[in-house]
Amino acid sequence: MAEIALPTKKKSIFSSDLKKWLGVMPFFLFALLFLILPSLRLFVGSFTNEEGQFTFANVTQLFTEQSILDAYWLSIRISAVTAIGGGIFGFLLAYSVTVGGLPRSLRSALITFSGVASNFAGVPLAFAFVATLGRTGIITAVLDHYIFQKYFGIKLYQTGFNLYSFLGLSLTYMYFQFPLMVLIMTPALDGLKREWREAAENLGATSLQYWTQVAMPVLLPSLLGSMILLFANAFGAYATAYALTGGTLPIVTIQIGAQIRGDVLHNPGLGYAMAMGMVFIMAVSLAGYSWLQKKSERWLK
Numbered sequence: 001m002a003e004i005a006l007p008t009k010k011k012s013i014f015s016s017d018l019k020k021w022l023g024v025m026p027f028f029l030f031a032l033l034f035l036i037l038p039s040l041r042l043f044v045g046s047f048t049n050e051e052g053q054f055t056f057a058n059v060t061q062l063f064t065e066q067s068i069l070d071a072y073w074l075s076i077r078i079s080a081v082t083a084i085g086g087g088i089f090g091f092l093l094a095y096s097v098t099v100g101g102l103p104r105s106l107r108s109a110l111i112t113f114s115g116v117a118s119n120f121a122g123v124p125l126a127f128a129f130v131a132t133l134g135r136t137g138i139i140t141a142v143l144d145h146y147i148f149q150k151y152f153g154i155k156l157y158q159t160g161f162n163l164y165s166f167l168g169l170s171l172t173y174m175y176f177q178f179p180l181m182v183l184i185m186t187p188a189l190d191g192l193k194r195e196w197r198e199a200a201e202n203l204g205a206t207s208l209q210y211w212t213q214v215a216m217p218v219l220l221p222s223l224l225g226s227m228i229l230l231f232a233n234a235f236g237a238y239a240t241a242y243a244l245t246g247g248t249l250p251i252v253t254i255q256i257g258a259q260i261r262g263d264v265l266h267n268p269g270l271g272y273a274m275a276m277g278m279v280f281i282m283a284v285s286l287a288g289y290s291w292l293q294k295k296s297e298r299w300l301k
Helices: 013-022 025-046 057-064 066-098 104-117 123-133 138-152 166-190 194-202 207-235 239-245 252-261 268-297
Strands: none
Touching (some): 025 268, 057 066, 066 166, 066 268, 123 166, 166 207, 166 239, 194 207, 207 268, 252 268
16 A cells, blocks of 8 residues: 655745844844944044035044044053053963962952953042042052151152043053953963973973963964953043043043034034044954954964
8 A cells, every 4th residue: 555645844944044043133233223323424424514514624634633643642552551551460460360370269259350340440430549549539548648748758649640640541441451351361371281381391491481482472462462452442441531530631532522522622523533533443453353363263272
């Protein structure tokens, strides 16, 4: 007796593909609303004057207006100083809790602190530093009473230190820069294979030779890439600097806010052009970070 083949339900390729993409649809929607459309708005606004007409004047001012060039240069200097300082300090901390031999409980505490501190920024961070190192801050009072007035007969702020200056803002940025470096470099240091050190020691290499000729060449792309990421992180900061200095330190993010929302310096088109300049610098920084990360992944897999 011949078997009767029952009709099978055909699998819909369209529904299968739709299910695969359904999970990432919120990401694409978020990117469209908060990344692509705002970027297009910045680009269009950069070539628009106050009357809504097309112009190259906004972009031209980026290269001819001295105050704008000074704002970019100030932001670059602050970002570079905090990226290098935070990178070195964060790397040393990450080294101490990974291969430095410190207790594992200390590593857990440092990683937890780094996760919190790297996201602690804006107005709360500025207020914390004002309450700590401001003219009437608690640490300022302690230093004045036990060190500066006792041994030198002066106060901390009479030495030239000022929290509301380049040095003070850089110190404030360091609070969230070095924890970010710890979070980035800890996995990279964990990726150093024990066999590499054992092989170096079997060949007669000292600890210094191992780090200078084996470990550091492997870690260097990750180290430089992390510092580039710290540079981009500081370069885009706004709320911390504005809340701390009140706009007296004219970094580029504060200047953009003044052009878009200010009463005196009110030229939204110029503000959009300055923001596009920031986007370009950030894109170059992140491209360099991605390139260096790819080079480091060859060894730290």
